[in-house]
Every structure is written in structure tokens, then in C-alpha cells.
Amino acid sequence: MWHRIFALVIKEFLALLKDKKSRLVVIVPPLVQLFVFSYAATFDLNEVGYAVFNEDAGMASRDLLARFEGAPSFRLVGYLDHEGQIAPLIDSRKAVMVIRIGPHFTRDLLLKHPAQVQVILDGRNSNTAMVASGYVGTIVTEFSRTWTPTHGFPGAPAALEVRAWFNPALQSRWFIVPGIVGLLTLVVTLLVTALSVAREREAGTFDQLLVTPLRPVEILVGKTVPGMIIGAFEASLIILLAVFWFQVPLRGSLGALYLGLLLFLLSGVGLGLMISSIAVTQQQGLLGAFLVLVPSVVLSGFATPIANMPEFMQNLTHLIPLRYFLIILRGVFLEGADATLLWPQYWPMGVIGITSLAFASWLFRHRLY
Template sequence: MNFSRIKALVIKELLAVLRDRRSRTVLILPPILQLTIFAFAATLEVKNIELALLDKDGGKAATELVQRFQGSPSFARVFALHGQQEVAPTLEDEQAMAVLIIDQNFSRDVAAGRPAEAQILLDGRRSNSAQIVQGYAQSIVEQYNRDLVSRYGLPAPPARLVARNWFNPNLDYLWFTVPNLIGMLTMVVGLIVTALSVARERELGTFDQLLVSPLSPREILAGKTLPAMILGVVESVLIVMVAILVFGIPCVGSLFVLGLTMVLFMFSVVGFGLFISSLCNTQQQAILGTFTFMLPATMLSGFATPIETMPKFLQVVSLANPLRHFLVAVRGIMLKGMPLMTVLDTIWPLLLIAVATLALAGWLFRKGIG
């Protein structure tokens, strides 16, 4: 391979992108705007919860518990049900996320020092949200128990739930969302730049000029790969700086390890981009192919839904998704201070993905030339 010719092609590709004002705008502004918007819009917090209450007791102790739920900032709307027959429709029609049922002997049991029963029914169709709502309700009941013990000298509850949050003590959702957005936005930049590269040459009619140049097919692929990697890594560094300086996301781990992870991630992303580009004849097809790939890649990355909750066959498919491995690494480096060897254990599949996709893209590229 003639590296001087590859260097000339790399410079030509970078100048083609950077000299165009629209291209510069597309590369810089949208990722920063998306980071700012999605960091607040793509929240995983459970807010504006609607809770239904069925108070079968109506006594003093039950009324106090109801008032605690009504006064809690975790629940936006708390409304009363008038009978057991309304419980099932309330959950089935998604009128409320949960239904709290207070037993008819609740106040009597509290006064007698016996365990008093209150049941909460949760909408299991939204399992993650249901677990969070259960935590809210459990916190209210535990505080209620502590107040009763101190006020009336009742026996303490036989069990106490203690929660401890590692790596995010205040459960700040930005600490989870923003590192994920770093991977997603970097992937978008790498895919678009690479996928449009060959498609742009074909659409403008300059692809044939490359074929008759002294460049070999391997050198052309290298020249198309490196500019996308350079732009993607620079873009990712910019996004990380915004995440740390603007949003205050901690970076406990090594910036060198984070940079190494980004380079390997971009290598695998560029492989997918070249594969998409080798199948497209126009830039419009390349853009559509990019977004067709992005949606399932995002859904199978563990960003919105834990991978462990997916069906087994989807968990296997997600192993070929570079975003899945990168998100585990970037969260571990920034929030946990994950050391280099542990990071390598996490990201080594990215190298296999890159080799496989680049080899397939090269085969399709040479087949197209032939």
C-alpha cells in the first residue's frame, strides 16, 4: 500500500467536508443541540404518576396514610376509588400507574399494635416504572411506620429496607443519560460521514475517477475510513467536554482509556458505515440506510431497556451491536473509574465487529468494481 497516496486521499476527503459551510454546520451544531435536548427530554425518571386509592377503612390511621400519599411530590394525581369493582378497570385502562388498597381493619390493627396491611397493585406492563413507583410507595410507608413508633411507642417493624446507590448517590438521571448520548451521537456522526462518502462519489460521478486513479481498492477503502474516524473521534471529544463542563457529569476514570475506547468504537462504526455505503448508489439511500440501522442499534444497546429483560434471541443479536459494548465501557469509565484491563474485557468484541464489517464492505466494494 502506498501511504502517500492514502494521505492525499484523506486530505482530499477532509477538505471536501470542511470547506463546505453546510457540512461544517451539520457536523458541529446538531450533535451539541441533540445532546442538550435529549439530556433533558430522554429522562428515565418516573414523573407525573397517577395513583388510585381505595380506602376500605376510613379510620384515623388510614386517613393519615392517605394524606401522606396525597402530599408526596412523587405523585402528580391521587384520586379515590369507590369500590373493589373499580380496581381492575383502573389498571386495565391505564387510568393510574398503581392502586393502593388499605384494608378495612387497618386503623384497628395500628391501634392494637398488630401488623396493619395495605396493598399496592402496580401496572406490570411498564415493569421498570412499576419498580420505581413501588420504591416511592415503600419509602412513604416506612416513614409512616417510623412516625408511629416514635409517637405511640409501638413495636418496631420486624424488617427494615436499606437502599444504597453506588456510582450515582443522588440518582441523578443525567449521569445515566448523558454518557449514553455520547455513544449514540458519536455513532450518528461516524455512520453518516462514512455512509455518504462512497455514495456521494457515485452520485456526483467522481467515483469512476477514483477507479482509474493509481489508488488500489484497498487504498480507497482506507482513504474513506480514516476521515470518518478522525471526524468522529474529534466530535466525540467535543461531546465529552460538553458533558463534563456543562452538565457536570463526573469522569472518574482515565481520559486516555476513554479515548482508546472511542477510537475502537469508531473503527467498528466506520465498518458498518462503509458496509451501508457499499450497498447504496445515492446519498438519499445512504441516509435512509443509516437511520434504518440506527433505530434497532439504539433499541438493542441497553439505553432504553435493559438487555437482560429482552428475549434470548435479541440478547444474542445485540452482541453484534457496537453501541451495546461502548455504552457499558463509557459508563464504567466515567462513573466507576473502570481500569484498562476491565475495559478491554468489555470492548474486545468491537475489534471483531470492525474486522468483520470492513472485510464484508471491502468484498462488496471490490465486487462492485468488477
């Protein structure tokens, strides 16, 4: 039996790697996606354009504005002279934000009256607006804090001491890159497995396989192993790049990570083979893979948190293996989690994997024609 399975695995690899096109599909797009995603997919603000409408001539406003000019998140687009210039600037997206300081800003502060700063934000991209507003808040609070003791304001009764665990500089990339490990591993395993049976069906080789004494289970195992090996290879490559190229810290144990990877690959290959045994043509296989991939990307918490979704959507996400693997990846990479902490993530993937493989093997036997 092992002889035959081994022969199947070898054949599967040869068929995949000898064809130039499928070799490319396995290697090139994942790497391109890794780099484009990692650099492009970020919620961090970088050089957000802002304009200043300063009606105050005093030193306090200059002091405050200097803090904005020094911040790497913002880029000064220009100074405005009158109110009418604000709307066209924001409408035309030349600036995302306008800081408006009234004529009495310095005077109020010196008189120990609370002074006001107005910030106008373009809400078309609500996330940029929200993050920018957070940055502005931090800068203004910081300004207040240094102003208070030196200018005789009463000290604030309480102050926040903010610290971020695991990712002190709050870099999105530390969040996105481990996620990409999971995403691309899923893409590759799905593409490799979802089309494999359909391709053989179209070429007629599947019949040829079925008339040999190979049992459906053996064919299934023969198709599972290559998908898992390729997925593991791909994942390892991206993990290496994440650590050494993108400098994401890897704090937890590799053992916990690879246990998760193994279970994730099992569930990914299971889903792929399930699509594969349903699909008659490669096109259907591709469509099926697409139908699994899109919800996986959107609902797994890859880019946006699951917690933000409506309740019924959150319940749906429990069916998505990537959801669990993302928690494992980020847990091991950033939080230094170990296997015992991640147990609640392991078993659902195992269940999904075994169920889908069982279903695929049932379909193999009952959908031979």
C-alpha cells in the same frame, strides 16, 4: 503514499464541511438529540399524578398521606369520595395511581393490628407502574419503621439497609447521558461514511478517483481517517457537555475511555464503509445506515438492559459494537473502571472493526462497477 492519503483526507473534509446541508447534518441534529434525549429519555418518575380515597379520619392516615404529598415523584390530583370514582379517574389517565385507605386504618394501628393500604395502579405503562409501586413500598416501609418504636409494635427482626453504588440517587440521567455519547457518535460516523462512497458514485467522482494511481487501500484509509476524526470530535464535545452541563461524574481514566472510543470509531467507520461500498445510490446508503442504527439502538442496552432479552437476542447483541462501548462509557464515567477491567470490551470492537474494514476494502476492489 502519505502525500496522496493526506490529499484525500483534506478533500474529504472540504467536501463535507463546505456543503451547508452536510455541515448541518453533522453538527445540529446531534446537539438537538443530545438535549432532547437527555431531558426526555428518563425512567425516573416525576410528579406522577395520584388520587387519594381516604375513608379513615384518623391521624395515622393523615401522617402517611403527608409523606406522599412531600415526595417529589408524586403529584396529588384530588381526593375521592366514593369507590365509583376510581375507575373513571384511572381509565381516563387523569391519575396513574389511587391510594385507598380503609375506614379502620388508624384504629387497627392503635390496636396493634396490621393495617392495610391499597394501591391501585394503571398498568398501561408497566414501567411507570412498577417504579411507582417501588416508591410507594419505600414510603410505606419508612412509615412503618417510624411508627413501630413509638407505638409499641414489636421491632422487626431484620431490616434492609439499601445502598446504591455508583449512582446513589439512582438518576436515570447518569445512565442515559453516557449512553448518548456512544449513540450519537455512531449516528454521525455512520452518516458521514455510509453515504460517502455512494455520493461519489452518483456524482461520478468515484470513477475519477479510480483512474488516478490511488490504490483501493489508500482510498479506504482516506475515507476512514475523516470519519474517525469527526466522530472523535463529536464524542469529545458530548463528553464535555455530559460532564459540565449534565454534571455526570467522570470517575475513571480518560485514557481507558479514549482507547474504547478509538476502537469503537474503527468499528463504526468499518460498518459505514461496508454499507457504503455495497450501496450504489445514496438512498441505499441511507437505508443501510438505518438498518444498522435501529438494531444498534435497541439491542445495545442503550435504553433497556440486554439481560432482559431472550437468550437468542442476547447472543445477537454480541455483533453490535455499541454494546461494548456502552459498557466502557458507563464503566469509566460512573464505576471508575480502568483499562484492564475493560479488556473484554475492547477486543471484540477491534475484531469487528478490522473485519468490516477488510470486507469493505475487498468490496472496493470487486465492486468497482
